[in-house]
Amino acid sequence: MLVRDVMKEPVCVQAEETLDAAARRLKKNNIGALPVCQNNRVIGMITDRDITMRGVADARDVSQMTVREAMSAEILSCFGDDPVDEAAKVMRKNHVQRLAVLDRGDQHLIGIISLSALSGAVSERRPFEVIFHKTFTDHRGHPHHSELMRIAVAQGTKEEAIATATRQFEDMNKLNVWHQIADGYDVISVHVDALGETVEEREPTSEREARILRRAREIWEREGTPESRDREIWGRAAGEIDREDQHQE
Known part of the structure; x- marks a missing residue:
């Protein structure tokens, strides 16, 4: 089975949008993470936990704090034609629950794949x-x-x-x-x-x-x-x- 067979449609947030805008998008789409984009390029990932720990728990103003300030500095990704087993290995190795799925040709975002959809949830905490x-x-x-x-x-x-x-x-x-x-x-x-x-x-x-x-x-x-x-x-x-x-x- 390939990644594209189980991935979900991507929902993105822009790097300069606020944390409360990202939180509303997570809630609306009933998801736990959003790829962060800038100029049509994926530059990071933000989760509901990121918003809670770096915004709310630190008493920051989530209506002013940008997604860029709370996101992971990197994004881990795979390709749509990768086997799902390989994607699962990447997630387990790096202690993340989701990967951005890219098109192998032009590298644009085509989906999101989660470990919970494959073999159960693991910790989302970054190392x-x-x-x-x-x-x-x-x-x-x-x-x-x-x-x-x-x-x-x-x-x-x-x-x-x-x-x-x-x-x-x-x-x-x-x-x-x-x-x-x-x-x-x-x-x-x-x-x-x-x-x-x-x-x-x-x-x-x-x-x-x-x-x-x-x-x-x-x-x-x-x-x-x-x-x-x-x-x-x-x-x-x-x-x-x-x-x-x-x-x-």
Whole structure:
């Protein structure tokens, strides 16, 4: 049996539409996920869980927050003439429940296939979420993180997920480098334990990178917040931190 024999008609949402518009479309069509499109190109996927966790649960205004801010940074896909077994393997391997179905010729979206329609539901959680944040200090001198954006990545290693998320963060915010507006990021990894339970582990930005971020910001502010020198300042900050560490050894 081929994917095109069991796929459903696709319903899309545009990247710049709001989360409440996406939620209404999910409800109207009684589905759990929408491909996210831009200029007739599929650029991601958003689920009802994405809207709940990144919009409602985080007290964001879903009438203002865009689909682009909550979607998965990647889209996993298959072709209409692929065997259904191959599509199921891709979903299980990447811990997703749905795939976009593309035409093998011009790569346009022709359908959606779900694992539940084949062999029962599995977890929709992406293996990694990268959470970019800004750090503020309260009146007692205690640091607090203010979340700027969460980006989910469905496949690859942790390092590859971070690279994908930082590119997405920079593109969405029109930045040369992500630390122009963020002070750090945390990485949430998702896996299934021996009992079949979904487990989350949160890892903060490394101590070295956090120190470099603080030093780079100090240099940047001391030199009058210059533009287009981010890589230079980051390199100088990294050099200073590494030299300090060497002197302490």
